[in-house]
Amino acid sequence: MADHQLSKTFPVKPKLKPKPRTQxxxxxxxxxxxxxxxxxxNVISSITSLAFSPNPPFPFAAAHSASLTLFSSQTFSPTATISSFSDVVSSASFRxxxxxxxxxxxxxxxxxxxxKTRTPLRKLRSHTRPARFVKYPIADKLHLISGGDxxxxxxxxxxxxxxxxxxxGHKDYVRCGDCSPVSSEMFATGSYDHTVKLWDVRVTDLRRLAIEVNHGSPVEDVIFLPSGGLIATAGGNSVKIWDLIGGGKMMCSMESHNKTVTSLCVGMMAKDTGEASRQYRILSAGLDGYMxxxxxSKMKVTHSMRFPAPLMSVAFSPDCATRVIGTSNGIIYAGRRKSKESKEEERRELGGFSSLGATEDEPRRRALKPSYFRYFQRGQGEKPSERDYLVTRTKGVKLAEHDKLLKKFRHKQALVSVLxxxxPANVVAVMEELVSRKKLLKCVENLDLEELGxxxxFLHKYSTVPAYSALLIGLTKKVVEMRAEDIGASDELKSHVxxxxxxxxxxxxIQQSLQEIQGIISPLLRLAGRR
Structure with a gap:
């Protein structure tokens, strides 16, 4: 019974070999x-700003050089260009x-x-230095917020x-701002003086701020999160989230970028992903080329993408279908996601070759019958869906020569074969298997002079390797003791010893030198720990 159980433990696998991690x-x-x-x-200069229209079909505007270009979010083709600017366009916002x-x-x-007509309706002149941002408040058609240098x-x-x-209130360039999603009278602005200030236009004395937070570095962008009680700020290589309801307390700091974070936006997971509730995410773009x-909600980065140029702006469409990223070299990386409904509509538009979906102009495919060879091949090209359970075929185990010998209980031949x-990993694995069978020393005793050499x-080469020394050092001692007479009678075996x-x-x-070094370093580490 014991031999029968042993015969099922093949092939022998090295225990010391680490398993590769699959992500x-x-x-x-x-x-x-x-x-x-x-x-x-074909957009020559840096994309300083991107903004989506809040209404379908959600076109987006890209600010570049002294122009503002409108693009379709379905085809990504330019639909109009506004060029009535005397200097570089820094920001854009839809009503x-x-x-x-x-x-x-x-x-x-x-x-x-x-x-529609691209004609300028109003020209607002008051900033004496470059204007860096402009925003329409939520649900407000009559007012604007702007800030500048x-x-x-x-x-x-x-x-x-x-x-x-x-x-x-700011002491340096005002470079960004955003309006509250729950109130048309509240907005936040960020400046190169490292601060983000929350304003309320209903307050008569505007020098008395509602809240002020210090980001710790020049602020490049600030956005309100959908709840209205949180804001996210970007500056340096970090993105920080602040709790406005809690008085401006910092909730977390994300420092996964290697260079300055230039732009932020809020994205929402689409409804067809199977999530029970809305899943909002912060999208950040930086000069390191990463989005x-x-x-x-979990305080962690869930996805990262690398682009071949520094990123200057990022925006996400309200229908969760389009994401656009602007770079410093004038290229816009636009991505569109197809929903299940759009894929089904596209399939219906293209038509099918089945008898149920064929039109009059399309040839009907003959119905499958058991008399057709195609009947027995149906479905083999179909790919499994997410909910399908795959029944995989068991792969035959390929046994190496030493595994076959171990299966036949030819222990000495198995040891000679693996040598x-x-x-080394396979040799040690076979030796461990022989130890478990209590046959290793018997095999060593029966080796001839060539096999013993x-x-x-092998012991000379690998007995001092840390991964194998626990087994091989003890085995070396046993081999020398058991075969001392044979070793003394052979010059070649003496040379190996x-x-x-x-x-x-x-x-x-080497071990003694390491212990001496440890003795020198240990008191220093203890002194450093006390300080």
Missing amino acids: KQTPESKYWSSFKTQQIP CDGLLLAAADLSGLVQVFDV DALVKYWDVAGETVISEMP KVFDY RCKN ALLA RNLKRSVEEEIR
Whole structure:
């Protein structure tokens, strides 16, 4: 019975060989990888700003040089270009109804355009230095927020082209801002003075801020998260999340970028992913060429993509179907994700070759019958869906020569065979198997002089290797004791033993040197720990 059980333990596998780690792709990575990226060329200069229209079919505007180009989110082809700027366009923002588009440029001018006719309806002049950002408040068609290098934040009456309120709280360039998703009167601005300030235009004394937080480095972008109680700030190589309801307490800091983070936006997982509730993510773009997806509910980065140029801006469409990224070399990387509904519509538009989906102009495929050979081949080209359970065929086990010999209980031949293969992991695995069978010393006793020389050569080479020394050092001692007479009668075997002795002595010297070094370092480490 014992021999029968032993015969089922093959093939012999090395225990000391580490298993390679296989990185499985998570559902989150699959979702963000499903956006098939394509390049939008012919945009010469850096893409400083990207903004989506809030209304279908969700076109987006790209600011580059002294122009503002509108693109279709379905075909990614340019639909219109606005060139009535005297300097580089720094920011763009759609109104809540998608009919008007505001843009700021480095001359300090803020303009409002009709999206359909592309004519400038208002020109807002008040900034004395370059204007860096402009935003329409949520559900507000009459006002604008802007900020610039004059360290001022302005609240505009668009119809009257006048400044209603001017907020002078920052001490350096105001480079970014965002409006609250729950209130049209509240907004946040970020500056190169390292601070982010929360403003409320209903407060009469605007010098008294609602909340101020210090990011710790020049702030490049700030966004409100969908709840309205959290904001995310980007500056240096970090993205930080702050709790406004808790008085501006920092909740977490993400420092996965290697260079400056230039832009942030909020993305939402599509409904067809099977999630029970809305899953919001923060998308960050940096000068290191990486776009990161940050799950702020779990405080971890869930996906990362590398692009061949520094990234300047990122935006995500309201329908969760389009993601665009602007680079410093004038290329827009646009990606669109096909939903299950759009794939089904596309399949219906293309038509099928089955008898049920064929049209009058398409040839009908003959119905499958058991008399057709194709009947028995049906379904073999189909790919499994996510919920399918795959029944895989068991692969036949290929046994090596030493495994076959072990299976036949020819222990000595198995040891000699594996020694010829010169694979130390397999040799040690066979030796461990022979130890478990209590046959290793019996095999050593029955080796002839040539086979004994091969064993001594192996022990000389690998007995001092840390991975194998636990077994081989003890075996070496037993081999020398058991075969002392044979070793003394053969010059070749004596040579193997002398080489083995030198290796062991050298290993002992190395261990003694390491112990001396440890004795010197240990008191220093203890002193350092006390300080």
